[in-house]
Amino acid sequence: MFAISRRQFLRVGALGAAGAVVVACQPQTVVIKEEVTKEVEKVVEKEVTKEVQKEVIVEVEKVSANQAPEYQEMVKGGQLPPLEERVSLEPMVITPYEEIGTYGGVWRNGYLGMADTFQFSKKVHYEGILRWASDNITTVIPCVAQRWVVSSDAKILTAYLRKGMKHSDGEPFSADDIMFWYEDIILNSELTPKINARYVNAGEPVTVRKLDDLTVEFSFPVSNPLFEQRLATHHGSLPTTPKHYMQQFHPSYVDPAELTAKAKQAGYDSWATFFQSMDLGMSNWANPDRPVLDAWSLSVPVGVGPQVSFTRQPYYWKVDTARNQLPYLDEVIFKLHADVQGIVMDAVAGELDFQHRHIDVAEYYPLLHEYAEEADYEIFFLLPDKMNEAAAWPNLTHQDPVKREILQNKDFRIALSYAIDKDALNTTVWRGMAPPRGAAPWPESGFEHKRLETLYQEYDPDKANALLDKHYPNKDSDGYRLGPDGQRISFIVEITASHVDVIDMFEMIKVYWADVGVEITLRPLDRALYTEHRNAGEFDIIGHKYVEKGLFPLLGYSPWVPTGNGNQWYVWYRSKGEKGQEPPEAIRRQYERADAMVTETSIDRVRATFMEILDTAADEFLIIPVVGMSQPFGVKKKAFRNIPMEGYATTSWPDPAPQNPPQFFWKEG
Amino acid sequence: MLRYSLHRATLMVPTLVMITVVTFFIIQLPPGDFLNTYIANLEQQGLDVTDAEIQTIRQRYGLDQPFHAQYVKWVTGMFRGDFGLSFEWQRPVRVLIWGRLALTFVLSSVSLILRWLVAFPLGIHGAVRQYTVGDYVATGLAFVSASIPHFLLALVMMWIVFRAFGHNITGLFSQEFAGAPWSVAKVVDLLKHMWPSVIILGFFGSAGLVRTMRANLLDELHKPYVTTARAKGLPEYRLTMKYPVRVALNPFISTVGWTLPQLISGTTITSIVLGLPTTGPLLLRALKSQDMYLAGSFLVLLGVLTVVGTFISDLLLGWIDPRIRYS
Numbered sequence: 001m002f003a004i005s006r007r008q009f010l011r012v013g014a015l016g017a018a019g020a021v022v023v024a025c026q027p028q029t030v031v032i033k034e035e036v037t038k039e040v041e042k043v044v045e046k047e048v049t050k051e052v053q054k055e056v057i058v059e060v061e062k063v064s065a066n067q068a069p070e071y072q073e074m075v076k077g078g079q080l081p082p083l084e085e086r087v088s089l090e091p092m093v094i095t096p097y098e099e100i101g102t103y104g105g106v107w108r109n110g111y112l113g114m115a116d117t118f119q120f121s122k123k124v125h126y127e128g129i130l131r132w133a134s135d136n137i138t139t140v141i142p143c144v145a146q147r148w149v150v151s152s153d154a155k156i157l158t159a160y161l162r163k164g165m166k167h168s169d170g171e172p173f174s175a176d177d178i179m180f181w182y183e184d185i186i187l188n189s190e191l192t193p194k195i196n197a198r199y200v201n202a203g204e205p206v207t208v209r210k211l212d213d214l215t216v217e218f219s220f221p222v223s224n225p226l227f228e229q230r231l232a233t234h235h236g237s238l239p240t241t242p243k244h245y246m247q248q249f250h251p252s253y254v255d256p257a258e259l260t261a262k263a264k265q266a267g268y269d270s271w272a273t274f275f276q277s278m279d280l281g282m283s284n285w286a287n288p289d290r291p292v293l294d295a296w297s298l299s300v301p302v303g304v305g306p307q308v309s310f311t312r313q314p315y316y317w318k319v320d321t322a323r324n325q326l327p328y329l330d331e332v333i334f335k336l337h338a339d340v341q342g343i344v345m346d347a348v349a350g351e352l353d354f355q356h357r358h359i360d361v362a363e364y365y366p367l368l369h370e371y372a373e374e375a376d377y378e379i380f381f382l383l384p385d386k387m388n389e390a391a392a393w394p395n396l397t398h399q400d401p402v403k404r405e406i407l408q409n410k411d412f413r414i415a416l417s418y419a420i421d422k423d424a425l426n427t428t429v430w431r432g433m434a435p436p437r438g439a440a441p442w443p444e445s446g447f448e449h450k451r452l453e454t455l456y457q458e459y460d461p462d463k464a465n466a467l468l469d470k471h472y473p474n475k476d477s478d479g480y481r482l483g484p485d486g487q488r489i490s491f492i493v494e495i496t497a498s499h500v501d502v503i504d505m506f507e508m509i510k511v512y513w514a515d516v517g518v519e520i521t522l523r524p525l526d527r528a529l530y531t532e533h534r535n536a537g538e539f540d541i542i543g544h545k546y547v548e549k550g551l552f553p554l555l556g557y558s559p560w561v562p563t564g565n566g567n568q569w570y571v572w573y574r575s576k577g578e579k580g581q582e583p584p585e586a587i588r589r590q591y592e593r594a595d596a597m598v599t600e601t602s603i604d605r606v607r608a609t610f611m612e613i614l615d616t617a618a619d620e621f622l623i624i625p626v627v628g629m630s631q632p633f634g635v636k637k638k639a640f641r642n643i644p645m646e647g648y649a650t651t652s653w654p655d656p657a658p659q660n661p662p663q664f665f666w667k668e669g
Numbered sequence: 670m671l672r673y674s675l676h677r678a679t680l681m682v683p684t685l686v687m688i689t690v691v692t693f694f695i696i697q698l699p700p701g702d703f704l705n706t707y708i709a710n711l712e713q714q715g716l717d718v719t720d721a722e723i724q725t726i727r728q729r730y731g732l733d734q735p736f737h738a739q740y741v742k743w744v745t746g747m748f749r750g751d752f753g754l755s756f757e758w759q760r761p762v763r764v765l766i767w768g769r770l771a772l773t774f775v776l777s778s779v780s781l782i783l784r785w786l787v788a789f790p791l792g793i794h795g796a797v798r799q800y801t802v803g804d805y806v807a808t809g810l811a812f813v814s815a816s817i818p819h820f821l822l823a824l825v826m827m828w829i830v831f832r833a834f835g836h837n838i839t840g841l842f843s844q845e846f847a848g849a850p851w852s853v854a855k856v857v858d859l860l861k862h863m864w865p866s867v868i869i870l871g872f873f874g875s876a877g878l879v880r881t882m883r884a885n886l887l888d889e890l891h892k893p894y895v896t897t898a899r900a901k902g903l904p905e906y907r908l909t910m911k912y913p914v915r916v917a918l919n920p921f922i923s924t925v926g927w928t929l930p931q932l933i934s935g936t937t938i939t940s941i942v943l944g945l946p947t948t949g950p951l952l953l954r955a956l957k958s959q960d961m962y963l964a965g966s967f968l969v970l971l972g973v974l975t976v977v978g979t980f981i982s983d984l985l986l987g988w989i990d991p992r993i994r995y996s
């Protein structure tokens with residue numbers, strides 16, 4: 001189920017409320033939970049009334065819950081308010097994956113410097129308005145908002161916040177924090193030059209309104225059927241900025257001259273850079289004082305030592321089903337490595353607790369497998385967002401008319417696909433872990449497409465030759481085919497130099513294609529130069545690492561609709577025919593569908609349109625996937641519990657955050 | 670001597686200016702700038718960046734300004750102790766560099782001392798007792814250790830320690846001490862983690878020195894003044910140490926200046942393999958991602974240390990060998 005109808009999300013909201021009620025009544029028994037769920041569901045389907053909410057609150061207050069030992073001491077000593085005053089009055093109840101955990105312990109991770117800090121977001125900083133369910137990639141559930149309502153025309157989303165929720169410094173969290181994010185960050189052109197695509201639909205940005213202290217309304221002038229999904233994804237920064245703290249760095253609240261002086265003194269050129277460095281998210285992890293809504297708050301920032309550390313904060317607003325305040329773990333640390341080998345080394349030494357990032361490369365699998373027993377870990381597998389390890393992307397709108405004609409010839413592209421022995425590539429380069437597969441979304445995404453999955457995937461040089469003979473029968477003395485201009489058909493394939501595996505594959509592909517009379521030359525380029533050529537469309541063919549969006553095709557569909565890589569058809573379409581090259585009818589329809597899709601009023605219609613897009617993509621066969629995707633895998637210490645052994649490796653479902661790290665724990669014995 | 674020193678000191682100024690210009694120029698040579706790296710990273714993580722965003726970031730960091738404007742801004746900032754902002758880390762450069770410098774100095778100095786402690790006796794022994802068993806062993810070891818890359822040694826050592834003791838020697842601290850304030854226990858922990866790096870960098874780094882010392886001393890040992898001193902009945906030990914060894918030290922002293930910059934960048938690849946929180950990996954990373962103020966400040970720092978080191982070498986040489994200052 002990709003998205004939720006009004007009825008369904010109410011049900012989800014009800015589950016949250018039901019959880020609270022369950023806890024309020026009799027936390028120990030699961031049987032009761034189900035009964036209550038049904039009851040509340042009935043109430044909710046009529047309409048959630050305030051009465052129900054109040055009842056829940058009163059019950060919750062009576063329950064005495066548990067908390068981490070150090071907090072018990074601090075409460076006794078009067079350094080910390082009692083738990084009931086710290087946890088939200090409407091806490092989010094998390095059902096532990098296996099069992100109720102115990103407090104204590106550290107989760108050890110490895111990271112590779114600043115380019116890798118998004119994993120902090122994925123592990124400890126994912127408390128947005130909404131979030132993804134823990135076991136699938138299509139259900140959106142409540143988070144900071146305890147429930148939400150979407151208008152029938154899909155233009156307005158109203159979020160209801162949790163009463164009594166607090167930041168990690170004990171200050172209350174309210175609609176004002178979201179308004180601060182909207183008015184002072186999103187609408188501030190210095191901080192936000194262009195509003196993130198998540199908050200824009202069909203060119204129109206979101207409008208946020210505060211209805212009362214605990215109610216916020218997000219609205220769009222056009223229908224935005226994917227807004228729930230977009231709110232649940234992660235783009236590094238979350239709409240929950242602590243106003244009471246961050247306002248001291250914002251010129252709307254303090255004297256701009258003083259602020260600039262302060263920024264300069266701290267070593268920053270402008271207040272905007274200063275503001276961002278004091279905030280958290282994206283690549284900013286420098287300020288331990290910035291309050292958070294996360295289970296752990298930053299205690300050792302980046303850049304000062306060999307590791308970054310996050311420690312438990314006393315005001316976290318989530319509890320387990322036995323009313324114990326989460327998180328169970330004391331600390332999450334990220335050890336800084338200069339090289340992947342260091343992380344692999346930590347893993348085989350048993351010093352990496354739960355991670356797949358960086359080590360999930362086929363070449364490390366034998367080593368990690370060998371030491372699983374000795375270092376006491378298990379290997380788990382994930383479903384990747386990526387569909388292919390690499391693909392050949394021909395430049396469909398090449399400046400050279402002859403090359404363009406050949407690359408636009410669909411039979412030519414099909415022939416190139418048939419000519420590749422993908423099984424051999426898989427065995428040689430991927431140790432058998434990346435079986436052939438077309439660029440089709442994974443069935444789990446809700447967009448299974450059998451035809452795309454197997455499209456031209458068999459190795460059949462005869463078919464390839466037959467197709468090529470039809471168009472380019474003449475060959476030169478070296479056995480290479482001649483193009484329409486009488487010259488040898490020869491292309492340069494550009495590849496990022498650091499992607500050694502892709503280069504290895506294309507070394508083999510070069511031979512396969514030469515066998516059917518097509519010559520290629522490999523040209524490894526520095527990443528910056530490669531990106532420049534790619535974006536400008538100045539290439540023949542690129543050997544591009546990964547074909548992505550196999551799990552979230554609706555959030556980025558370039559594998560099926562040719563929008564990137566300097567494509568001139570798309571330029572023509574966007575400029576309404578003023579620039580670029582006129583696209584064929586089928587391609588123009590793709591663009592129109594993609595545009596129309598985002599303003600549908602219901603997710604079902606979006607899905608229907610997208611299936612048409614996939615059908616056309618299969619008809620046109622615009623990119624040539626060269627091999628499937630090897631399955632990412634990671635290590636998990638056996639005693640590290642409440643962690644599912646399966647999941648998804650993707651940015652949009654920011655693994656493993658949806659699996660609720662606050663309920664991970666170390667089981668003794 | 671004073672004139673000589675002054676002359677040397679004034680020559681340092683234009684050299685340093687040239688270093689800043691060349692440094693800044695070289696960093697900007699590769700195509701693109703830090704934003705290409707930034708965007709590529711975001712794309713790798715599946716995040717999108719828009720052109721407008723890129724443009725604003727470029728403006729904010731002054732990347733849209735011409736070369737000379739960027740250069741002037743950077744150099745004038747340096748005089749005020751402001752090395753600029755690291756694009757990648759989003760933190761002032763000085764915070765990043767100072768944070769790692771102390772540990773780097775400790776590690777490098779200890780290795781350097783060990784290197785000398787190993788190299789001088791072995792070199793002297795090899796020269797005085799040329800073609801004896803001891804000399805052959807020392808020479809053999811020196812050749813082997815000079816020809817094995819240090820990072821490879823680091824890898825092998827990591828593996829051996831891991832197999833023998835079952836723990837990982839990467840890093841300089843155990844996880845429980847890494848974030849903790851300094852204490853006796855933390856120092857002990859540091860020493861526990863430091864020895865493999867010190868052995869690799871110090872012991873195996875001494876190979877070249879052993880050979881140089883031996884060769885220099887061999888040249889001196891057969892000179893007439895040695896024979897004269899011996900004929901006059903000077904005890905062999907005192908004779909060797911007082912005259913030929915002192916002269917043989919000259920090449921070391923004239924290169925002592927190079928050890929200063931080596932203190933912060935000499936161990937880069939080994940540090941990367943061993944995961945040491947030293948300055949080398951930071952510099953390499955900054956160069957790769959075109960984080961130009963961080964990389965530039967590093968290179969200038971290295972340049973300054975080289976120039977200062979050379980200056981010190983000159984002074985030392987002038988002091989130790991009176992012949993030098995008149996030439």
